[in-house]
Amino acid sequence: MAIKSPVPEVPAPVWRSFKDLQEFEALRQRRPEGDKHSAAFEALTEGIHQFPGGFVVTTLADTFFNWARKSSVWPVTFGLACCAIEMMATFASRFDVERLGMVPWASPRHSDLMIVSGTVTIKMAPMLERIYAQMPDPKWAVSMGSCANSGGPFRHGYHVVKGVDRVIPVDVYVPGCPPPPESLLNGLLLLQEQIAHFRRTGQRAAPNEKLD
Amino acid sequence: MTHEQAASSIAERFSSASIETGTPLTVSVPPDQWRSFAQFAKESLGCRFFNFLSAVDWKEAGLEVVAVVDNLDDNLSLRMKTRLGSGEARCPSLVPVFRGANWMERECYDMFGVVFDDHPDLRRILLGDDWQGHPLLKSYAVDTPHPPYR
Numbered sequence: 001m002a003i004k005s006p007v008p009e010v011p012a013p014v015w016r017s018f019k020d021l022q023e024f025e026a027l028r029q030r031r032p033e034g035d036k037h038s039a040a041f042e043a044l045t046e047g048i049h050q051f052p053g054g055f056v057v058t059t060l061a062d063t064f065f066n067w068a069r070k071s072s073v074w075p076v077t078f079g080l081a082c083c084a085i086e087m088m089a090t091f092a093s094r095f096d097v098e099r100l101g102m103v104p105w106a107s108p109r110h111s112d113l114m115i116v117s118g119t120v121t122i123k124m125a126p127m128l129e130r131i132y133a134q135m136p137d138p139k140w141a142v143s144m145g146s147c148a149n150s151g152g153p154f155r156h157g158y159h160v161v162k163g164v165d166r167v168i169p170v171d172v173y174v175p176g177c178p179p180p181p182e183s184l185l186n187g188l189l190l191l192q193e194q195i196a197h198f199r200r201t202g203q204r205a206a207p208n209e210k211l212d
Numbered sequence: 213m214t215h216e217q218a219a220s221s222i223a224e225r226f227s228s229a230s231i232e233t234g235t236p237l238t239v240s241v242p243p244d245q246w247r248s249f250a251q252f253a254k255e256s257l258g259c260r261f262f263n264f265l266s267a268v269d270w271k272e273a274g275l276e277v278v279a280v281v282d283n284l285d286d287n288l289s290l291r292m293k294t295r296l297g298s299g300e301a302r303c304p305s306l307v308p309v310f311r312g313a314n315w316m317e318r319e320c321y322d323m324f325g326v327v328f329d330d331h332p333d334l335r336r337i338l339l340g341d342d343w344q345g346h347p348l349l350k351s352y353a354v355d356t357p358h359p360p361y362r
Binding site: 122123125156157158159161166167 | 339340347352354356358361
């Protein structure tokens, strides 16, 4: 085994299979055969929408539902390293993300956001993948801190995954080492915008620019 | 027991050991005397506290196993070393003498690939069971592929 130069050549991330939000949306819009009630409900809403002036009711209802969806994001608590301290500070009373409707929840099966806060090691990556797979669709992921974004100061180590986006799809990258709670709050607000964008357009927005 | 007394008693008992005085007292012994020296340090010098065990990779000159044992009553610290030789990775285990050496030797095996003879449970401790290679060796490249994550 030859000794190589100290700066490793990191290959591009390899994407593996994951369920996209658009697949989920298509699944949600497809109705089972013989579902009379939802068809009747759809006919009713279509009738209201086509009625003169009725579009005000339906669009306002859509806006209300979009607001409700983006204001009730429950993050699964997934603290990995020192970023988790900042994440806990964000969840605590001083910064108080509960006013955004976020409840840190200790079960992936009830959550729709994963905040990956800290260094992901090669030993931890399969567990992270499994917890992400246990979350119900639609789900989002926030990569918090340099380590989760790109490996950070441990990028040249032998045991670190060079960016959590090699394991799961990421929607918002929060830079910093560690990011202060204000930074994470900004990331969560960006995520709310992305959720609203997805609900409006049915397309997952591109993640924000990754700064290590 | 002072450093001087310890150094003279080591020189008397182990003639092939090379002793560097100082703090801590540093003693190099050949690998075949490794366990008997540890026994001597524990029973005659009173170094009953096993501090740590690790290894150093000197590239072509081979691996060197380092352990520090302390006599907390007399404030005596003893650093014991053994050179395994080029291309050699077998070393006697210290577990029969110090039970605290168990996990240290497992970690040393994990990181440097030193195989400790007579170790009761020699397997990886920090890295995953499917890991290939020993990452703290100088010959281990940091960008060694580890599918599917790197």
